[in-house]
Amino acid sequence: MHNPVRGKFITFEGIDGAGKSTHIGFVAGLLETAGKTVVTTREPGGTSLGEKLRELLLHQKMHLETEALLMFAARREHIAQVIEPALARGDWVISDRFTDATFAYQGGGRKLDLHKLDVLEQWVHPHLQPDLTLLFDVPLEVARARLDASRMLDKFEQERADFFAATRAEYLRRAAQFAQRFRIIDAAEPIANVRAALEEIIASL
Numbered sequence: 001m002h003n004p005v006r007g008k009f010i011t012f013e014g015i016d017g018a019g020k021s022t023h024i025g026f027v028a029g030l031l032e033t034a035g036k037t038v039v040t041t042r043e044p045g046g047t048s049l050g051e052k053l054r055e056l057l058l059h060q061k062m063h064l065e066t067e068a069l070l071m072f073a074a075r076r077e078h079i080a081q082v083i084e085p086a087l088a089r090g091d092w093v094i095s096d097r098f099t100d101a102t103f104a105y106q107g108g109g110r111k112l113d114l115h116k117l118d119v120l121e122q123w124v125h126p127h128l129q130p131d132l133t134l135l136f137d138v139p140l141e142v143a144r145a146r147l148d149a150s151r152m153l154d155k156f157e158q159e160r161a162d163f164f165a166a167t168r169a170e171y172l173r174r175a176a177q178f179a180q181r182f183r184i185i186d187a188a189e190p191i192a193n194v195r196a197a198l199e200e201i202i203a204s205l
Contacts, residue, residue, distance in 0.1 A: 004090030007036075008205060009083065009128070011098040014136035015168050016156060017144060018187045019194075023136070024096055026195055030202050031092050039086040042096035044071055046078040058154035065116070068106045072120045075099065079125055099125070100133060100174055105156060108170025109163045132205060134198070135175050136187035140164050 010027070012020040028038045044054040053074040057067060075098070086093045099121050106112045140161055175182040183201050185194055 004088075007087040007089070007091045007093060008131040009087060010092065010094045010132045010134065010205075011100065011130040012094065012096050012134050012136065013098070013100045013104070013171060014138070014187065015104075015140075015164050015171070017142070018136035018138045020134070020136040020187070021096060022191065023134075023194060023198060024094055027134075027198055027202060028094055030199060031094075034202075037089075037091040038094060039082065039091050040094045040096075041078065041082055043078060043098055043101065044074040046083075046095070047074075047081045049077050050074040058156065061155070064106065064110050064112050067110070068102060068112055068117065068120065071102050071106065072124050075102075076124050079128060084128070095130075098130060098133075100135075100171065103174055104167045104170045108173075109156075109159065109167035111166075130181055132201070133175075133178070133182045134201070135171055135182055135184045136194075137168070137172070137184050138187045140168065142188050 012024055012027075014020045024040055028040050031038045043050070044057050045051045053070050056062075057070055057074070062070075078095075083093050083095070099117075102120075103114065103117055107114045107117050144161070144164075172184075175184055185197055187194060189197075
């Protein structure tokens with residue numbers, strides 16, 4: 001029995017309203033057409049425990065450090081139960097958000113000391129990083145217009161513009177710091193243009 005070739009790990013990032021969720025199915029379809037087995041998942045969430053924590057994280061008020069710790073607790077379970085087993089089987093994993101989101105939201109938006117997040121990242125996944133991170137970047141006013149006013153917004157989506165400006169800035173800072181794994185997608189472009197860009201990126205993997 002030869003060991004399967006390890007799969008690839010792709011993460012989708014961006015502020016609320018950037019439109020990343022629209023494109024996850026499209027990228028999964030591209031990979032499946034290329035003969036890959038694809039696991040799509042999300043953070044916080046992805047496991048039954050993670051989904052319970054997601055409910056708390058999105059709707060319950062809590063201390064900022066509690067929020068960051070719960071994000072990483074959900075992530076630890078997600079990696080152990082879903083991400084690592086799938087990659088070991090040779091599957092490709094697409095996650096709607098991962099650790100970059102914690103740096104952007106809790107670090108950038110909420111101003112938690114980034115060093116604390118570095119420590120948690122080293123503890124929870126010292127040897128795991130995405131092979132590719134797609135950052136869907138849009139001007140704040142475009143993102144706000146896209147957040148559908150007809151549904152209940154969670155506590156992050158209800159934040160003020162300065163929160164999203166700081167979140168976006170931290171995403172862009174990380175994209176510059178880890179330029180080898182990040183690809184920035186101009187998500188203000190029409191969907192057809194975004195998909196053409198995604199096809200090109202995925203083909204190069």
